[in-house]
Amino acid sequence: MQNYANPTHFLRLVRVLLPVTAGLTTGLLAVGLYLALFVAPADYQQGETVRIMYLHVPSAWMAMFVYLVMTSAAIGTLVFRHPLADVAQKAAAPLGAAFTFLCLTTGSLWGKPEWGTWWVWDARLTSVLVLFLIYLGIIALWQVIEDPGKAARLVAIFTLVGAVNVPIIKFSVDWWHTLHQPASVFRMGGPTIAASMLWPLLIMAVGFTTLFLTLHMLAMRNEILRRRLRRLSMLAADGAAPLGVVAEPAE
Amino acid sequence: MSQKPQAEKRQAAIQTRRSPLAALLVRDLRIGRRIGGAVSMGVVFFLCLVTVTPFAVGPDQALLARIGPAILWIAALLATLLGLDRLFQADAEDGSLDLFLMSETPLELIVVVKCLGHWLLTGLPLVAASPIFGLMLGLEPAALARVTASLLAGTPALTLLGAVGAALTVSLRRGGLLLAVLILPLSVPVLIFGVAAAGDPVVGFKTPFLILCGLTLAAVALTPFAAAAALRHAGD
Amino acid sequence: MNLAAPHSGFVIAAYAIAFVVIAAMVIGTLADYRSLKKSLERIAARARHIGDARS
Amino acid sequence: MQIEASALSVERGGRVIFAGLGFGLRAGEALLVKGPNGAGKSTLLRALAGLLPLASGDIRITPATEARLDHDDFGSIRSKIMNVIDFKGLERDSGEKPGSTFSPPALAELCHYIGHADALKPALTLAENLAFYAALLGGGEIAAALARLGLAGIADLPAAYLSAGQKRRAALARLVAVARPIWLLDEPLTALDTMSQTIVGELMREHLEMGGLIVAATHAPLPIAARDLVLGRPL
Numbered sequence: 001m002q003n004y005a006n007p008t009h010f011l012r013l014v015r016v017l018l019p020v021t022a023g024l025t026t027g028l029l030a031v032g033l034y035l036a037l038f039v040a041p042a043d044y045q046q047g048e049t050v051r052i053m054y055l056h057v058p059s060a061w062m063a064m065f066v067y068l069v070m071t072s073a074a075i076g077t078l079v080f081r082h083p084l085a086d087v088a089q090k091a092a093a094p095l096g097a098a099f100t101f102l103c104l105t106t107g108s109l110w111g112k113p114e115w116g117t118w119w120v121w122d123a124r125l126t127s128v129l130v131l132f133l134i135y136l137g138i139i140a141l142w143q144v145i146e147d148p149g150k151a152a153r154l155v156a157i158f159t160l161v162g163a164v165n166v167p168i169i170k171f172s173v174d175w176w177h178t179l180h181q182p183a184s185v186f187r188m189g190g191p192t193i194a195a196s197m198l199w200p201l202l203i204m205a206v207g208f209t210t211l212f213l214t215l216h217m218l219a220m221r222n223e224i225l226r227r228r229l230r231r232l233s234m235l236a237a238d239g240a241a242p243l244g245v246v247a248e249p250a251e
Numbered sequence: 252m253s254q255k256p257q258a259e260k261r262q263a264a265i266q267t268r269r270s271p272l273a274a275l276l277v278r279d280l281r282i283g284r285r286i287g288g289a290v291s292m293g294v295v296f297f298l299c300l301v302t303v304t305p306f307a308v309g310p311d312q313a314l315l316a317r318i319g320p321a322i323l324w325i326a327a328l329l330a331t332l333l334g335l336d337r338l339f340q341a342d343a344e345d346g347s348l349d350l351f352l353m354s355e356t357p358l359e360l361i362v363v364v365k366c367l368g369h370w371l372l373t374g375l376p377l378v379a380a381s382p383i384f385g386l387m388l389g390l391e392p393a394a395l396a397r398v399t400a401s402l403l404a405g406t407p408a409l410t411l412l413g414a415v416g417a418a419l420t421v422s423l424r425r426g427g428l429l430l431a432v433l434i435l436p437l438s439v440p441v442l443i444f445g446v447a448a449a450g451d452p453v454v455g456f457k458t459p460f461l462i463l464c465g466l467t468l469a470a471v472a473l474t475p476f477a478a479a480a481a482l483r484h485a486g487d
Numbered sequence: 488m489n490l491a492a493p494h495s496g497f498v499i500a501a502y503a504i505a506f507v508v509i510a511a512m513v514i515g516t517l518a519d520y521r522s523l524k525k526s527l528e529r530i531a532a533r534a535r536h537i538g539d540a541r542s
Numbered sequence: 543m544q545i546e547a548s549a550l551s552v553e554r555g556g557r558v559i560f561a562g563l564g565f566g567l568r569a570g571e572a573l574l575v576k577g578p579n580g581a582g583k584s585t586l587l588r589a590l591a592g593l594l595p596l597a598s599g600d601i602r603i604t605p606a607t608e609a610r611l612d613h614d615d616f617g618s619i620r621s622k623i624m625n626v627i628d629f630k631g632l633e634r635d636s637g638e639k640p641g642s643t644f645s646p647p648a649l650a651e652l653c654h655y656i657g658h659a660d661a662l663k664p665a666l667t668l669a670e671n672l673a674f675y676a677a678l679l680g681g682g683e684i685a686a687a688l689a690r691l692g693l694a695g696i697a698d699l700p701a702a703y704l705s706a707g708q709k710r711r712a713a714l715a716r717l718v719a720v721a722r723p724i725w726l727l728d729e730p731l732t733a734l735d736t737m738s739q740t741i742v743g744e745l746m747r748e749h750l751e752m753g754g755l756i757v758a759a760t761h762a763p764l765p766i767a768a769r770d771l772v773l774g775r776p777l
Binding site: 269273275282285286345349351353354355356 | 650651659662665
Binding site: 037047048049051052055056059094095098101102105106109110112113211215218219221222225226228229232233236 | 493494495497498500501502504505508509511512513516517519520523524526527530531533534
C-alpha cells in the first residue's frame with residue numbers, strides 16, 4: 001500500500017486498471033439496463049414505475065458507499081497521513097454528491113405517480129436529503145480553503161463528524177417520520193423481492209459501484225495533476241523553475 | 252498532577268492562583284459584559300425572527316399556537332448558529348489562540364469552556380426570553396414550560412456543534428454562512444427531538460426530552476475533540 | 488418495458504436524468520483532464536523556454 | 543538544558559519555506575534568526591513553538607547534566623526550569639537516558655512565544671489581560687511584571703486605549719510574569735522606544751544569566767550577545 005503513496009506509481013496503476021474497470025462498468029450497465037428495462041416484470045401494484053427502483057436503490061447505495069470511502073480517506077489523512085488519502089477524499093466528494101442528487105431526483109420521479117406529489121417527507125428521502133446537504137458542505141469547505149493540505153485536514157475532520165452524525169440523523173429522521181406519519185406508506189424495495197427483480201437490481205448496483213471506481217480514479221488523477229500544476233506554477237512565480245522540475249513527478 | 256516531593260512547593264503556588272479554565276471563563280464573560288452587544292444582539296435577533304414569522308404564516312392565533320414551539324426552536328437555532336462565527340476567530344486574529352495552544356491545559360477543555368462562556372452569554376438569554384416570546388405566539392402555560400425546558404437542554408448541543416463549524420472556518424474571513432451550511436444539517440437530530448419535546452401532543456414530553464439530553468451529553472463528549480483538532484490544523 | 492403504460496413518462500424521465508448526470512460526471516472529469524494536461528504542457532514549454540534563454 | 547534541532551523543514555501550501563535547517567543552543571545562549579522578508583524567520587519560530595507542523599526534522603530538548611547542576615547556583619528561573627522538567631517526569635528517565643525527547647506539544651509548554659500579535663483583548667484592562675495569561679500559562683506575579691516594564695501606572699486602563707509600544711510591552715510582560723525557560727521572540731523590539739528597548743535588553747540578559755534560552759527573529763540588532771542563524775531565500 002505504501003508503494004502507491006507515490007503518485008507516479010498510482011498514476012501507473014490507474015493506467016493499468018482503468019481499461020478494466022471502464023470495460024466492466026460498460027458491460028454491467030448494459031446488461032443491467034437491458035434486464036431492468038426489458039426483462040424485469042412490471043410490478044402488479046406499481047406498474048412500470050417500479051423500474052425507477054433499479055436507478056434509485058443503486059444510487060442510494062452509492063450515496064452511502066461514497067461517504068464510507070470518504071470516511072476511510074479521512075482516517076487515512078488524519079491518522080496515517082497517507083499522501084493519496086486527501087486526493088481520494090477530494091475526488092470522491094462531487095461524485096458522492098452527484099449520486100445523492102440522482103437518488104433524490106429518481107425518488108421524486110417515483111413519488112409523483114405513487115404518492116401524487118413531487119416530494120414527500122418520507123424518512124428515507126429526508127435522510128438522503130440531509131446527506132446531500134452534508135456533501136454540499138464538504139464541497140464548499142474544499143472550495144473556500146486555498147491551501148490543499150490544510151483543506152484536506154479540515155475536511156477530514158468534518159467528514160468524520162458527519163460520519164458520526166449520519167446514523168444519528170437516520171435514527172432521528174425515522175423516529176420523526178413514524179411520529180408524524182403513522183400510516184403505512186408503500187416503501188420501495190423491501191425485504192421480499194422476486195428474483196426477476198433482484199438480479200437487475202444487483203447488477204445495476206455493482207455496475208454503479210464500478211462506475212464510481214472508474215470515475216474516482218479519473219478524478220484522483222486529475223487532482224494529482226492539478227496539484228502538480230499548482231506546484232509548478234508556484235515555482236514559476238518564484239522565478240525558479242529549473243529544467244529538471246518539469247520531468248520530476250509531483251509529490 | 253505530580254507526586255514528587257519537590258512538587259509540593261509548587262502545589263502551594265498553584266493553589267494561590269486561579270485555574271486556567273476558570274480564568275478563561277471569567278475573561279470571556281467579562282469581555283461579553285463589557286462589549287455588551289453580544290448578549291442583547293442574540294435576543295433581539297431571536298425577537299426579530301419570532302416577529303417576522305406571523306407575517307409569513309398569517310395572524311391565525313390557533314395556527315401560531317400550534318406551530319409556536321417550532322418557530323421558537325428555528326429562531327433559537329438560527330440565533331445560536333449565526334452568532335457563533337466569531338467564537339474562535341477573535342482569539343485567532345489577536346494571537347490568543349497561539350497562547351491557548353502553548354498552555355498546559357488541553358485545548359479540548361479550553362474549547363468546552365469557550366462554549367460554556369458563549370452559551371452563558373447568548374444561549375441562556377435565549378432560553379430566558381423564550382417564555383415571553385412564547386406568550387406572544389399564544390402558547391399555553393404548559394407548552395411554555397416545555398419549550399423553555401427543551402431549549403435549556405438543547406441549545407448547549409447547538410452551541411457545541413456550532414463550535415466545530417467555528418473551528419473549521421476560523422481562518423476564513425467570511426465564514427459565517429459556510430458555518431451555517433456545514434452545521435445546519437448536523438443539527439437536524441437536535442431540532443427533531445427539541446421540537447418534539449417542546450410541543451408534540453402525541454409522543455409526550457419525557458421520551459424526546461431524554462433523547463435530547465442524551466444528544467447534548469454526546470455533543471459535550473465528542474465535539475470538543477473535533478473542534479480542537481480543527482483549531483490545531485487551522486494555524487498553518 | 489411497456490411504453491403505453493400510464494406512468495412510463497416518469498420512468499423515461501428518470502433514466503434520462505440518470506444518463507445526463509452520469510454523462511456530465513464522465514465528460515466533466517475527462518474535460519478537466521484535458522485542460523490540466525494542456526496547462527501542464529504549457530508550463531513545461533515555458534520552463535524549457537526559460538532554460539534555453541539561460542544556456 | 544539545551545535544544546538540538548536538526549534537519550527542520552516546513553512547508554506551507556505546498557511551498558517549501560525552509561528545509562534542512564539545524565542548530566544547537568545551550569543554556570544561557572541566544573540565537574538570532576536573520577534573513578530577508580519571506581525567508582521564514584517567523585515560520586521557524588512558530589514551528590519551534592509547536593504552532594506549525596514540521597514537514598521533517600526533529601527538535602530535542604535535553605535537560606541540564608548532573609555535573610552542570612551541581613556547579614550552578616540555582617537562580618529562581620533555573621529552579622523553575624528544573625521544576626518544569628521534573629514536572630514532565632523527564633528527570634525520571636534521565637538516569638538511564640540523558641537525552642529525552644520532547645514531543646512538540648510538551649516543548650510548547652516550555653516556551654514563551656511573542657508573535658506579531660500582542661494577544662491583548664481591548665475590552666480588558668492591562669492587569670486583567672496579564673492575569674489571564676499568567677493563569678493560562680502557568681502562574682506568576684503580575685504586579686512585579688507590570689512594574690518591570692513600566693506599565694504599573696496604566697495597569698487598570700483598558701488595552702484599547704494603549705499605544706502600540708505600550709501594547710508591545712504588555713505582551714513582553716508575559717515573559718516576566720510566567721517563568722518559562724525558552725523564549726521565542728518575533729521582532730520583540732518593534733514599536734518600542736529606546737528606554738523600553740534597554741529594559742527588554744536587560745530582561746533578556748538576566749534570562750540568559752539564569753540559564754534561559756532565547757531564539758529571536760529580528761531585523762534590528764539585539765542588545766545581547768547572540769549567535770546568528772541566517773536564513774536565505776527559499777530554494
